[in-house]
Amino acid sequence: MPSATILNYLVNKARLWRANGSTKVSVAVNIFWLALAWLFLPLESKPFTAYRAAFQEFYPQINPHAPKTLDCVRWLSQTLFLICFRTSVRKGWLRLSISWAVNKIAAALTRLGDWVGHYGALALDGNHKSFETIDKKGEELSRPIKLTLLWILGGLAAALAVLCITQPFNIQGQVVFLSVMLLSALALRKIKARLTLMLLFVISMVVSGRYLWWRCTSTLNTDSAMGIFLSCLLLAAELYAFVVMVLGYFQVCWVLDRKPYPMPNDQALWPHVDIFIPTYNESLDVVKPTVFAALNLQWPADKLHVYILDDGSRPLFEEFAKQVGAGYIKREEHNHAKAGNINHAMTVTNGEFVTIFDCDHVPSSDFLVKTMGWLIKDPNIALVQTPHHFYSPDPFEKNLHLDRTMPIENSLFHDFIQKGNDTWNATMFCGSSAVMRRKALEEVGGIAVETVTEDAHTSLKLNRKGWSSAFIDLPLASGLSTETLAAHIGQRIRWARGMIQIFRLDNPFLGKGLSLPQRLCFFNAMFHFFHGLPRLIFLVAPLPYMFANVYVIYATAAAIFAYVLPHMIHSALTNQILQRGYRYPFLSGVYETVLSWYILLPTTVALIFPHKGKFNVTAKGGTIGEKYLDWPVSRPYLILIGLNMIGLLIGFYKAFFDPNPEYLTLAINMGWIAYNLMILGASMAVAVEEVQKHQFPRIHCKIDVNICDEEDANYKATMTQYSQSEVRLSLSGCEKVWKKGESIRLLMIYKEKYYCFKTTVLSAEPGNVLELSLCFDDYETEKAFNRCTFSREGMWVPEKVNVDDRMLTGFLKLGSLSWYGYKSMIEFLPGKLQIVPKVLSWCLTFAPRKPARALNSNTL
Known part of the structure; x- marks a missing residue:
């Protein structure tokens, strides 16, 4: 109902009540409650209209024409009675139940x-x-x-x-x-x-x-100096986790799901855009798909300027750029790594906007038309960022054998938190897949060079100068993930060090130019990387009681259950609802545990000496010949597993042999240790590197194609996977026997244009599945294949599927990952220790097994 109509209704009600003898106080109190009811409840709906018509029969103690001051109390007590019991009226049955009330409260x-x-x-x-x-x-x-x-x-x-x-x-x-x-x-x-x-x-x-x-x-243990120290240490870790939780709630309490803004119909109004692809020591094979995709962008050719920024000064790259029609920029002085490379390129180019792609991040052809709209519409926006999407599995996804439909480790920040940042005008530049206004960049002195996370620092500087930023939750580019856990850890160490450097050198709470929400968003991004020490404290917190009977929480077991369990349940429940679709339950603990030891020292050093550290390039495009467990990387997890295992054994010993065992306290600590062992087991599973036989990761797709054999016979097929050098096809109803090495032409249609590519058969699998090797005669043909595949419009938008992410399912998944980790530890024991799994296998031969077929009297 319109607000004006409601206001007139309330005024008329007040006049009627005064005319019937209600006091001014009664009228004021009841008008207040009636106004709240109209605000929060759909009183104009049919159920409430019937309810209002029968009001006097439901509430015989209230005179609706002349209410009294405390009638609101009478209404409440009568309503509670009506909710709990079925009540009949002359006009029929009106059943009020608890479920009815819940539904109406939900609607309200x-x-x-x-x-x-x-x-x-x-x-x-x-x-x-x-x-x-x-x-x-x-x-x-x-x-x-x-x-x-x-x-x-x-x-x-x-x-x-x-x-x-x-x-x-x-x-x-x-x-x-x-x-x-x-x-x-x-x-x-x-x-x-x-x-x-x-x-x-x-x-x-x-x-x-x-x-x-x-x-x-x-609950602080003041019995001894050790007790005070350990209990305060755990409390500090819990306070840190609480602050991170509250800041996280604030950051995403009202996420802004911004959609692309349409471009002007007149392409004469479209601006000049410089595409920067910085590279240092990556191979040309890694860089080529990004360059071809940039050249394939849907933008007027005379306003699109693609540049390879080669900090390695390699003649091969210069020749490649010349042949494909891209610009090539190198510099004499190689200072400030990637940031310096981009800043130098800005001095020799003049496009109104700058788009940056990491050399392995391949944009779809609609990248610019989906991002530039906001920059053209709002001249105060300096940055439009899109999510970081990866077409190759990261170490967590690959080594834990996670389904591609499950959210990956990057998803929480790049797909969700960034939308919350956009709400508060605090979108963070992530170094790639973003468009920036040159004028704004020049105003802050270019890409920041003071820290090794030049991207986040640059966005902070832009916001300080009053520029706005935006985030579009649409994957418009995709890149290569780190292949191994060791490389992944190295990348995150750099991120952690850089964010702490910003915290020390350009703290968001200091200086001018930022709103309070912006300060909180940037601070939370930095504060998050202090999680190394708190996570390690949680992993060893139950051990002081097991080893030395030192209480880190000085309270009765009943009090611990009454306070600790609700705290854990509510935080887990709220985060599960909040992060649904972006983070699988219980995996956050695994992600943090894997990194905690390795980021602890770099963040501590950066906090004390913020100018230490240098930019390290993350290696991409490698292969893994055989499955192995990375024992050097997993050494911290092994130490923690050993300590927790000893603590668990001590717990069993105390339970059975201690003359005065504290069973509830033991149960709490042993349960805590068991959970820690599950997290650590899953962390070990991440260190089991799976085979990666293809140098170029294959991308899953579903594209209708045709193929022609040497006799010009045409067959329909579906491309299910592709890479830079190979494709995988599925044929249906084809009885032809394909021979290895046979020449085949691959026919594709895209944007109403026909393309033909030469291929040879690598293998033919049962079910008419063909593996083909691509044969490109020149760069123009390779660029055309890129147009039909890598830079295909909408290529990187994932298909939406429903994932079972209930808490119980997540806990069972954590258990299975933990079991896999411990089993792998036995399987990959080094050297002479291999005798252990052999002995265990031999022992298992004595275990009873289910017979191959049921026994009956005839077989005995």
Whole structure:
């Protein structure tokens, strides 16, 4: 119902009540409650219309024509009675049940969420007011008023949260309070609305806040210096995790799912764009697909300028650039690595916009037309970033044998958190797959050179100068992941070191130019990389009690259950709902454990000596000949496994042989150790490097093609995989026997153009599956194949599938990965230790097994 109609309704009601004898106080109180009901409940709907018509029969103690001051209390008590019991009226049966109430509350919360979303969107940074979804009526309120309202609501919520957190309860009161919180969370998680997600955030923070308040005020072990040190160390790790959790909730509380803005119809208005492809020591085979794809971009040829920025000064690259029609830029002084390479290129080019692709990141042909729209529409936007997508599996995906449909390790930040950053005008430049305004870059002195994460630092500088940024959640380019865990760790060490360098040299909380949300978003990105020490503390926290009877949480087992378990359950439940589709349950612990030891020292050094460290290029395009376990990389995990195993054995010893065992305390610590061993086992599984026989990773696809044999016979086929040098086809209903080495022509149609490529048969598998080797006569033919495959429009947009990401499924998956890790440790024992798996295999021969077929009396 329109707001004006509701206002007239309320005014008429007030006049009627005063005329019938209600006092001014009664009228004011009841008008207030009636206005809230109209705001949050669909009173104009048919069920509520019937409810209002029968109001006096439901509430005989209330006179709707002359209400009293405390009628709201009478209404509440009567409503609770009606919800719990079926009630009949003269006009028929109206059944009010708990499920009915829950559904109506859900509808009310959804309606409230839409209202908050409308005015919340208006209160965001003015740069986002250009979205067409913002209602023009909302512009009547000035921005200061909107922000004031939001700050008032936020302050009231914070005050209530502090009151709930610090309120003292005994164990029974704590259990009752947390039971209400858990039931509320379980009910809210079924409601699909932004507001309910925020309520889940509040519940999670209140429960975790109560836990930390209890930890700070009641659980520190002051019996000894060692007890104080260890209990404070664990508390510090928990406080760190809480701050990261709260900042994470804030960052993505209202993600902005920005869509591409259409380009002007008149291509004369399209600007000149420089495409920079920096390279240093990568092979030409790695760089070629990116260069061809850049040349294939849908953009006026006279306004598209592709440059290879060769910091290796290689004649082979210069000759290649000349032959394919790309520009070639090299420099005499090779300082500041990739950032210096780009900054030098800016001095010899003059395009209005600069697009940067890592040399292995291949854009689809629609990259510019999907990203440039916002830069043309809003002259204050300096950066448009797209997600980092990878067409080759990363070490986690490959070594853990994860399904391609499951979210990968990169997905949480690049596909989700960046959308939250966009909400707060804090989108971070990721070094590739982005378009930047030259004027803005020149204003901040080019790409930042002070740190080894030049990309994030550059976006911070742009925001400080008042420039805006944007993120489009559409994979428009795809690259090569690191092949091995060792290379992956090396890459993340550089990222961690660089983010801590920014924290020290250009702290977002210091200096001018940033809004509070921007400061929080950038700070959280840096603060995250301090997780090395807290994660290691969690992995060894139960051991002091096992080894030396030192309590790191000085409390009874009942109190630990009452405070710790709800804290863990609510944080896990909220994150599972929040990160659904972007992070598989329980795998975050594995990702952090794998990196924790390796980033601990670099981040500590960077914190103390921020100018230390240099840019390292991540190697790409390698092969792995045979499966192996990387023992040197996994050494930290082995030490932690050994310590936790010893702690578990000590726990069993205490349970059976200690004269006065504390069974509940032992159970808590042994359960903690068992979980740690699961995480560490899965971490070992990541170190088991799988075979990668193809130098060029194959990309899955589904493209209809035709093939012609040497006799010009034509066959329909489907291309299911392709790489730079090979394709895999599936033929149906074909009885021809294909011979290895036979010449075949591959026919493809794209954008109403016909293409023909020479190939030879590598292998013919059962089921009419052909493996073909591509034979390119020249670069122009290779560029044409790239147009039909790598740079094909929409090539990198993944197919949406439903993944079973329930908590139980995630926990069982963690268990299976852990088992695989421990089994691999035995399988790949080095040298003389190989006798261990042989002895175990021999012992297993004595175990009973199910017979091949059932026995009966005739076989005995």
